[in-house]
Amino acid sequence: MTNYTRSSWQSFFPFLSWHELKVFRVIRTDFIAGLTVALILIPQSMAYAQLAGLNPIYGLYASFIPVAVASLWGSSSQLATGPVAIVSLLTFTAVTALTSDPSEFIFFAVILAFLVGLFQFLLGVFRLGILVDFLSHPVVIGFTNAAAIIIGTSQLYKLLGVMKPDSQLPYYQQLADVLSDIPLTHMPSLLMGAAALVIIFGLKKISTKMPPFLVALVVTTLISWAIGFESKLGGSVVGVIPQGLPPFSLPSLDTQAVTQLVPVAIIISLIGFMEAISVAKAVAAKTKQKIDANQELIGQGLSNIAASFFQGYPVSGSFSRTAVNTALGAITGFSSVVTAVVLGLTLLFLTPLLYHLPQATLAAVVMSAVAGLVRFKAIKYAWRVQKHDGFIAVVVFVVTFFTAPHLEQGIILGVVLTLFLYIWRGMRPVVIVETKDKGGNFISAVSSQNKTCASISILRFDGSLIFANTGYFETKVLEQLSEKPELQYIIIDAVSINEIDATGEEMLHELSRRLVDNNIELLFVRVHSSIMHVFKNTGYASAEWIDHFFTHRKDALEYIWSKLPGGCACDDECPLKTGPIFEDPVSMYTVK
Numbered sequence: 240m241t242n243y244t245r246s247s248w249q250s251f252f253p254f255l256s257w258h259e260l261k262v263f264r265v266i267r268t269d270f271i272a273g274l275t276v277a278l279i280l281i282p283q284s285m286a287y288a289q290l291a292g293l294n295p296i297y298g299l300y301a302s303f304i305p306v307a308v309a310s311l312w313g314s315s316s317q318l319a320t321g322p323v324a325i326v327s328l329l330t331f332t333a334v335t336a337l338t339s340d341p342s343e344f345i346f347f348a349v350i351l352a353f354l355v356g357l358f359q360f361l362l363g364v365f366r367l368g369i370l371v372d373f374l375s376h377p378v379v380i381g382f383t384n385a386a387a388i389i390i391g392t393s394q395l396y397k398l399l400g401v402m403k404p405d406s407q408l409p410y411y412q413q414l415a416d417v418l419s420d421i422p423l424t425h426m427p428s429l430l431m432g433a434a435a436l437v438i439i440f441g442l443k444k445i446s447t448k449m450p451p452f453l454v455a456l457v458v459t460t461l462i463s464w465a466i467g468f469e470s471k472l473g474g475s476v477v478g479v480i481p482q483g484l485p486p487f488s489l490p491s492l493d494t495q496a497v498t499q500l501v502p503v504a505i506i507i508s509l510i511g512f513m514e515a516i517s518v519a520k521a522v523a524a525k526t527k528q529k530i531d532a533n534q535e536l537i538g539q540g541l542s543n544i545a546a547s548f549f550q551g552y553p554v555s556g557s558f559s560r561t562a563v564n565t566a567l568g569a570i571t572g573f574s575s576v577v578t579a580v581v582l583g584l585t586l587l588f589l590t591p592l593l594y595h596l597p598q599a600t601l602a603a604v605v606m607s608a609v610a611g612l613v614r615f616k617a618i619k620y621a622w623r624v625q626k627h628d629g630f631i632a633v634v635v636f637v638v639t640f641f642t643a644p645h646l647e648q649g650i651i652l653g654v655v656l657t658l659f660l661y662i663w664r665g666m667r668p669v670v671i672v673e674t675k676d677k678g679g680n681f682i683s684a685v686s687s688q689n690k691t692c693a694s695i696s697i698l699r700f701d702g703s704l705i706f707a708n709t710g711y712f713e714t715k716v717l718e719q720l721s722e723k724p725e726l727q728y729i730i731i732d733a734v735s736i737n738e739i740d741a742t743g744e745e746m747l748h749e750l751s752r753r754l755v756d757n758n759i760e761l762l763f764v765r766v767h768s769s770i771m772h773v774f775k776n777t778g779y780a781s782a783e784w785i786d787h788f789f790t791h792r793k794d795a796l797e798y799i800w801s802k803l804p805g806g807c808a809c810d811d812e813c814p815l816k817t818g819p820i821f822e823d824p825v826s827m828y829t830v831k
Contacts, residue, residue, distance in 0.1 A: 272569035273577025276319050276560050278450040280306075280578060281585055283560075283608060285477070285593075286601040287322035290390065291330040291552055292344045292406075295477055295593075295601070298322050299586055300485040301352075301551030305542040307579035309554070310572030313538025314531040315519035317569050319560035319578070320542050324609045325386050326511045326555045328393075332644040333503040335406050337496060348552035350497060353490045354504035355553045356543025359512055363536030371513050371532075377628040378653035379513060380617040381635030382646075387612035389643050392417075394602035398432040400425025400475065410643030427472040432599030435459050439607045452604050456596060464595040475598040480590040484583060485549040506647045507553055515539055515556030522565050559608065627660045668702025670715045673732060673792075674814045681792060692815045693725050694807035695799060697792065699732035704743035713746055720757070725808035727759055730795050734765040739773055748779055751787075762798070764789045 280302050288298025302321045309320035334347045362368060392414055396403050401420040404413035435455040442451035468474040516532055523530045543553055564574055618636065622629025631653055639649030674684040674691045684691045691697075696719040700712060720726055751761045766774070766788060774780035780788055789795040796815060807813050 266573070268568040268570055269574035270577050272564050272567035273574035274581060275450060275567055276564050276574065277578040277581035277585075278453040279560055279563060280319075280321055280582065282452040282456040282601070282604050283557075284322045284582075285596075286604040286608075287324060287327040288552070289598075289601055290324065290393070290605055291322075291327040291348065292334060292341060293348060293552060294345075294480075296480050296590070297345055297348070297550060297552060299480075299582060299590075300549055301546050301554050303485060303551075303579055303582045303586065304549045305546040305551055305554045306582065307576045308545040309538045309542035309556075310575030311538070312534075312541050313519075313572065314529070314534040315522065315556075316528060316571045317522045317526065317561055317565045317574075318515060318519045318535075318556045319564045319575060320515070320539065320556050321554050321560065321578075322552070323511075323514065323555045323557050324390050324605065324612070325383065325514065326507055326553050328386055328390050329503065329507050329510065329646055330552050331406075332646050333500060333507070335644055336503075337499060339407060345550065345552075346491070347496055347500065349490045349547045349550060350492060351500050351504055351507070352543050352551055352553045353492070353547035354497065354500055355508045355511065356540045356545075356547060358505055358508040358540070359536050359543060360540025362508070362512075363533045363538075363540055366533045368512075368516075368532040368536050371509055371516065373654050373657070374509055374513050374650070375628075375631070375653075375657045377618075377621050377632040378635050378650060378657060379510075380614065380621065381632035381653060382510075382639050382650055383612050384614060384618065385636045385639035385643075385649065386646065387609045389640065389646075390609045391606045391613075394605050396420075397475070397598045397602035398429060398606070399423075400428030400599065406644065409641070411641060425474065427468060427474050428597065428599045431459055431463065431468065431474065431597045432603045434462070435597075435600040435603035436607060439603060452607075455600060455603065456593075459600040460593065460596045463597050468595065468597060477593055477596040477598065477601070480593050482587070482590045484586050485551070487548055488550070490547045503647050506650055510650070511553060511555035512536060512539055514558070518556050518558045518561045522561060525565065559611075627664070631656050631660070662707070665702065665705075666707045667711055668700060668708060670712075671699040671701065672719075673697040673699055675817045677817055679817060690814050692807050692813050693723055693809045694803065695728045695730065695796075695815060696723065696726060697730040697732055697815075699735060701735040703738035704736050704747075705738065705740045706742035709743050709746040712743075713750055716750065716761075720759070727803070727807075728762060728799050729754065729759060730762045730764055730792065732765055732792065733763050733767065733770065736770055737767050739770050744773060744777055744779065748777070751779075751784065760787065762787050762789065762795045764792045764795045 281299070284298035284302040285295035286298070288295050288301070291297075306319070306321050309318070310316075313320075330348055330351060333351055334344050337347050338344065362370060389410055393410075395414075396417045399417070399421065401417060401423050404416040406413070408416070435458075438455040438458060439451040442449050442454055463469070463474065463476060466472065469476045512535070516530070516535055519530050519535060522528075539555065546552060546554055618629060618632045621632050634656060635649045635653035638652050639646055642648040672684045672691060673681050674687075674689045674697070676682050676687065676689060681697070682689065698715065698719070700715075702708060704712060716729060716731075719729060747761075754761050771780060771788070774788070786798075789798065807815075
């Protein structure tokens with residue numbers, strides 16, 4: 240029989256490491272944290288299930304077994320998994336494309352949960368978590384802002400107590416229809432929803448110990464029962480919620496449904512995991528815990544597969560519930576096991592008490608939960624960092640909002656734009672024309688608006704010199720010839736060139752020959768040792784070109800001054816002679 244070491248077993252069963260901690264302390268703190276998270280999760284899961292187009296009971300189902308599985312097989316001790324707003328909305332848009340019959344939603348949602356889980360699990364097993372990097376930060380913030388607004392405003396009809404808009408229509412038209420019904424507002428529903436919002440936001444400011452969502456649920460449910468909100472005032476309530484644990488059943492993998500759901504399942508997998516790993520890393524920075532992205536993928540994948548086995552829909556890590564879990568001192572994933580147990584007890588004994596829960600309260604729960612996801616400052620910040628990134632974020636936001644309910648189109652376009660701009664930037668790296676200031680420091684001639692030498696050009700190429708940009712590099716060098724008729728030397732500052740391919744090397748070799756034919760010498764300074772190794776292997780840094788490579792810019796300039804006894808062609812003092820020439824800093828790169 241094969242003998243497994245403890246570390247080997249723990250790679251398959253991460254929860255085996257929990258016993259290494261102090262048992263009684265873990266049980267006490269994790270129990271309190273898990274119980275509190277469960278009290279938040281009960282109303283949230285019901286609200287998010289309705290956001291996904293499902294009966295509230297399926298939100299409770301998705302908060303039972305999947306929550307425990309994610310904690311048992313994930314790498315984060317504090318990550319709280321379960322239904323989340325964005326994944327719920329993506330589930331709704333995916334299923335709506337297949338059916339308009341609410342009774343069929345759970346059939347397709349279960350298949351979707353299985354596909355999401357399978358994709359995440361395979362990514363983790365084959366250690367392909369790097370694929371998540373295709374969802375750049377600008378894509379995520381653009382999508383998240385649009386999705387949060389869509390989620391929040393999609394609950395308006397419940398808050399106002401008006402007719403639900405046609406989900407097949409474009410979302411902006413659905414919103415317009417709801418707003419046009421404002422004169423028909425059902426005031427008891429609006430007051431009930433407003434009361435829930437006041438309780439939620441009020442408690443968040445007053446106390447961090449009381450679960451605001453649960454308090455809002457309990458208070459409004461009691462008021463609804465006491466005043467006959469449904470029977471006397473015509474308000475909409477949750478109604479009958481089945482009692483008992485979810486039945487175990489394998490998902491029916493309908494071929495046609497699977498084919499149609501695979502693309503959106505991949506998107507949900509990536510979006511859901513990005514949300515989970517982001518919050519896990521944020522918490523790990525505080526707890527000093529090591530997070531394994533691939534192990535987390537396995538945990539999230541297994542939790543979604545478990546959801547499909549127990550009548551649940553896709554789940555992910557939650558920012559708000561994880562924050563609560565961490566703040567209450569959760570030490571291990573046992574806290575999430577406690578959460579699952581509390582949800583199980585709720586399913587067994589408490590669902591009849593939720594009959595009078597107003598729909599307006601669930602709307603308030605969703606609205607308050609996603610309010611923090613609307614962060615336009617993040618888009619503005621991305622624009623300040625890099626206008627390309629800001630542009631992508633804005634485009635994704637606009638496309639996501641106006642193509643809803645087909646939310647995946649905004650993400651796909653964002654990924655395509657990101658890749659295109661990445662390739663474009665690689666083809667057009669920054670080329671800096673260097674000169675010297677009065678203190679003798681090398682600076683950018685363009686940004687400082689300082690003059691350059693008429694006989695000497697110093698160019699710094701910030702990027703790899705490969706097939707995609709060799710033509711651009713050559714163009715930038717030849718531009719110096721047209722701008723400076725008396726040009727005699729071109730110095731390439733190669734400090735930022737860390738890669739070169741055969742196309743780039745061949746171009747340099749040929750360019751050197753062409754420049755020599757025009758009585759211009761091409762020199763190189765601060766060449767990376769790995770690049771110098773390539774030049775020596777190809778013969779470029781030997782024979783006739785051996786004396787064209789220098790460690791520092793000052794060395795190259797000294798070589799040029801020795802070749803120009805009469806000086807350069809500058810009419811007045813040459814800027815490259817300004818300041819002490821030997822003040823050039825020693826390079827971290829050497830020419831050997």
